[in-house]
Amino acid sequence: MSHRTYLYNINTPSIAENADTMMMEWGYEMPLMLQPLLIEGGFISGNNYNNHVEFNDSGLYYHAKPGIENLKRFYDFLEDQPELIENIEKFKAARDKLFNYLDQLDGSYLHLDMWDVLNMEDKPHAEQAKDWMATIAHNNQVITLAMDSGDHSLLNYKALKDVSPAFTSFPKLLNYEDYDYGWTCIWQPYEEESAFEIFEENQLWGLKDKNGAVLLNPQFDEFYNFGPHDLAVVSKNGKFGYVDTTGRIALPLIWDDAFDFEHSGVAVVAMQEKMGLINTDGTQLTPLIYNDLKAIEDGDYFNAKTAELWGVINTSGAVVIHFEHENEIQAGYGFYHIEVTDQKNQKIFNQYFNYLGEFPLQTVENLENGLLLIKPHKGFNFSAIYKKDGTPLIAEFEKIRRETDFPDLLVLKKGKKYGAISRKNEDFVLPCEFDAILDIGIAMKGYKTDMALVQQGDQKGIYDGTAERLSWIIPPDNYQQIMWLDEMVFALQKNQSWCIANLSTNDFSDFAFDLVIRQPGEEGFAYALKAAEVYTITETAIRPTPKAVALEHAGDDYAYHFEYESRKRLLVYGKGKKMEEQQLQDELTDIHTLFELAGEAFLLEDYAQAIRFYTVASEKGYTPAMNNLAHIYYMVKGYEDDQKAFFWYQKGALADNENAMNGLGMCYKSGIGCPVDIDKALYWLNKAADAQLALANNNLGDIYAEDGLIPFNLGKALEHFQAAAKQGEPKYNWLGYLHDSKGDYEKAVEYYQLGADQGNEVSAYNLGILYCYGLGTEKNIASAIAYLELSLDLGYHHAHLELAKIYRNEVGFKDEKKAEAHIKAARAADLEIPEELLTNKNR
Incomplete structure (x- = not known):
């Protein structure tokens, strides 16, 4: 039996409503791709549906709106990782369907019901629900960190909890064909186009076909929906009957009341305040003698009431539970129960209506194949299993070994020993005298078997518990292990x-x-x-x-x-x-851990260790490690190695790492490990820029703005610097300078100001000059002095010359001592003193 998980969109926790939407029915797990939905407001309460056993009634609830927004963010993040997705068109189609589906949900909560899965362990459902809530929160932390960092490599499968063991990495799970990028998880019933329409005219009801042709003229006071046998209840002048989907009156309107036909092909009808059963031909199956009659589940059985007492009949009217109960029977999972007035215990019947006794409802569990388990309760310290005929198969034992999942066998513990029963045969196949009976997952032709590893003392063997061929296939011997x-x-x-x-x-x-x-x-x-x-x-x-x-x-x-x-x-x-041993350990450490260890070593300036870890990760094909390793060889003093820098940048670039493309472009620009080749530099930097790398745009801007290079083009330089600014890495001084050079002084002031605010000494210097000459802003010598002094404080000595000019020439600010002091400081900084300052000195 597959253990299912369900996800609902609801408005009211713990109360089932017609407006509830079942979003998902999935086996054994909460699919990782939908876990980002469960991000906010998690709490535990009773299930909306699987709530028939009170102490096992624990579901998870989350706020729907923030969850839906978070899932959309997750899919947008995945789409921004093109190397992660194998079929981008299929991904986009699945994403669009999923987003459209989510946009149509209007419930306030998302409800995760794992009742069936939680039943696999003896641990109380509420405790398991807390564990699942913690697991989902942990996985969402991993996912959120990856989204915040824009790095899908952080979706390390080993870091995620309780995910499908069928995959070894997140990309393999994501791109699994039958998964359809998560869309397969969504449960959508097949809705066949209706072949008819119930319509109203002048307060009477009739029937049309799908093309609008009238099948039944409006004539009925009431017209109910069609049931499983294509029959609908209709009424006219206080009498009830049935019509079919072709418009034929299938059963005449002769009853005082009538109810829908059940799946069993039986319906309840009433005449003169008495009820009975008919079939789809109108044949009366039971006399009209019952005061009340209600279908149980699919209508194979009915609660029936006579003389104020309840009993149960089948579709032919035969009594299966006698009319001696004050309350009507309720259907449980594989059994039936009747409340006993003023008592906690209820009368328990198995699915064949054989009476077991009076027990607390929460102690009853369906073991399949007609067997029922009664768990320990007040006054009864052991468990018992009842057969189909209602008699005990075993009246006293401690527990069922839940770790086993055989198709037929149940492993029991009694008096510190283990035995096994066959549900099919309703008998023991191994007596309770073994130290262990274990499920080691033996399957044949893809199907689970009832073969078990059995241990007694130092003897182990394999027993075939299949009901038709009970035998030892590996007789017990002193084996240490059997696999x-x-x-x-x-x-x-x-x-x-x-x-x-x-x-x-x-x-x-x-x-x-x-x-x-x-x-x-x-x-x-x-x-x-x-x-x-x-x-x-x-x-x-x-x-x-x-x-x-x-x-x-x-x-x-x-x-x-x-x-x-x-x-x-x-x-x-x-x-x-x-x-x-160290080599082995490095080789066997996963690339994400190696990358993290290398990064930690780099921050501690332990570059030898960083090189070691980055090298192993690079040799395993991890492109971010290739880029970082090349970076160390490119520019870390004492570890420079032009050939290795070029090698790893090139390897990473050819593997489509945009940072490595940028590094390779800079190698070609500067001749690091290769001859200078501006064309190749432009090629690789442009590829990195096309991948939206801001640093590459800034480097392209530098190349186009460099006067001595053949591609000198200030217009293109400005385009790339502006692109980098939009990507979050502006070079304000260059942006200011390029606008300054083409006479757009107001823009130049804006960018120089931003650069100065960030502590760029050249931006502060240029801003001071523009204030000095009133370009792009009003002339303001005080502001000019302030920004030129800021430039000096930041280490830009050319500001001495401009300050000397101000103190020598500007009215209201002349101060020969200050002018001389700045000229002296400029000379000490080996700057060439302009003739005008030398000339003024001799006046």
Whole structure:
């Protein structure tokens, strides 16, 4: 049985309403792609629907509007990561459908109902719900950090909790074809186009076909919706009958009241305040003798009331529960119950209406196949299981082992020992005398089996609990471990050594291997390791593993699948050489962790360690690490290496990393590790700029603004500096200067001001000059002095010359001592003194 999770859009927590919308029905998990919906206002309360067992009634609730906005932000973020998405057109189509669907929801809350999944553990639902709330909050923290940073690499699959084990990375989950970029998660019922229309005219009701042709003229006082048998109740002059979808009066209007036909093909009708059952032909199935009659579930059974007492009848009128109850019967999950006036316990019947006894409702659990579990309660300290006939299969035991998930077997614990029963046979297949009965996931042809690992003392074996063939397929022996590999192939361990047993061919290898591990490859299903060798196990052979395959499985993508020590041995085998422990550790650390360790080392100025971690991550193909490694070789004093800088920038650029493209462009501009080549510099910088990298636009601006270079073009320089400004990295001094040079002084003042406010010394200097001469603003010598002095404070010595000119020439500000002091400071800074200042000195 697949355990389902449900997501609803609702208005009122814990109260089911017709306006509720079921958004999702999914197996075993809350899909990661929809978890960003559950971002705000999380709390736990009773479910809207799965609420029939009070103590297991715990659902999660979140505010809908902020959740929908957050999911839209998540998808927009994913779209901005083009290298992440394999089929961008399919992604956009799925995104548009999802956004359109969400925009039509109008409920205030999102309700996550995991009742079915939470039933898999004995832990109370409320505690499991808290765990899931914490898990979802953690995953949303990871997702939000990635969105805030604009870096999809932060969606590290290992950092996410309780996500599908079918994938090894977020990109693999995202691009899984059947997932349709999350749209598959949304549950949408198929709505067949209606072939008819119930319409009103002059306060009477009739029927039209889908083309508008009248099938039944308006003549009925009431016309109800059509049911599962294409029959609808109609009334006229106080009498009720039925019409079909062709407009035919299928059953005449002869009853005082009539109700919809149930799925069972039976309907309740009334005459002279008594009720009975009819079929779709109008045949009366029961006499009209009941004071009340109500369908139970799909209408195979009915609550019936006579003489003020309730009982249950079937569709032919046969009594299945006698008329002796004050309250009507209620349907539970796989059982029925009747409230007993003034008592907490209720009368419990199984699905065959066999009476079990009076028990608290919350202690009853359906075990499938007609079996019911009664859990411990006041006055009863043990559990009991009842058979289809209502008699106990076992009257006293401690608990069911919930960790097992066999199709038929149930593992029970009694007196510190374990046994197993067959639900199909309603009997024990293994008595309660074993130390352990374990589910190790044995499947045949893709289907789960009832084969169990059974342990007694130091003896272990595999027992086939399939009802038709109860037998030991691996008789108990002193095995240390038994591992199922595939179909009828097992690995058996004795004395720390393993053998491979193919039970379908009765082939057993020697106990020659020191480790056996499952593997996810297409060729084979497990590895057998012997010293430095690795062998692949298939259904028909044990053969040496290709080294390339071992290396692939030692990589980051399979870190989820293999233990560290296994990956280490696969790596050594794949490399074909011995490696130091530190080398092995670095190789086996995932690229995101390596990148983080390198970044931490860089901040601590431990550049040797940063180079080490960045190098390993780069060799694994992680382009951000390539860029950062090249950066160290490009400009960190003591570690410069032009050839290595060029190599890693080029490798990263060819792998479409925009930062590396920028770095490679600057290498070609300056001749770092390569001959100067302005055309190639422009090519790579433009590619980085096309990828919306502000730094690349600024670097292009620098090239076009450099007078000595062939592509000198101040117009293009301004375009790139403006593009970088829009992308959040403005060079205000250059923007000011370029507007200054073409006479747009007001813009120049605006940008110089912004640059000066950011502490740019040249911007402050140029702003001072514009104030001095009244360009783009009113002449203001005081402001000119203030900005020129700011420029000096920031280290720009040319301001001495301009200040000397002011103190020598400007009326109201003349001060020969200050002028001389600035000329002296300029000379000390090795600046050339203009002739006009030298001349004025001699006057």
